[in-house]
Amino acid sequence: MTLSINGYSYSSMPVRYLTMRKGERVRWYIMAGLNDFDFHTPHWHGNTVTVGGMRTDVVAVAPMQMVVADMVPDDVGVWLFHCHIAFHFENGMSVKYQVRP
């Protein structure tokens, strides 16, 4: 089984799709699918987000749950964004995002 984020697996999404600038206000819309295994724990490397007033680098979503995560990135670089469930990560659930100066 191959799992994906926005249809991309194993960090194959072109990084330009998720490129932002340091200090920019960025809003991430997270939504899980409707299969019974669609419990996910999206996790950002490099930067943190705010969800419901809590600063974090990981959130949990249940099937068809939606989460809004706000980020003001301060760490420049190319970072991994992936599901933290080991089985999902090992089966491709990762993309890269970029923060430019």
Ligand SMILES: [Cu+2]
């Ligand atoms: Cu997952």
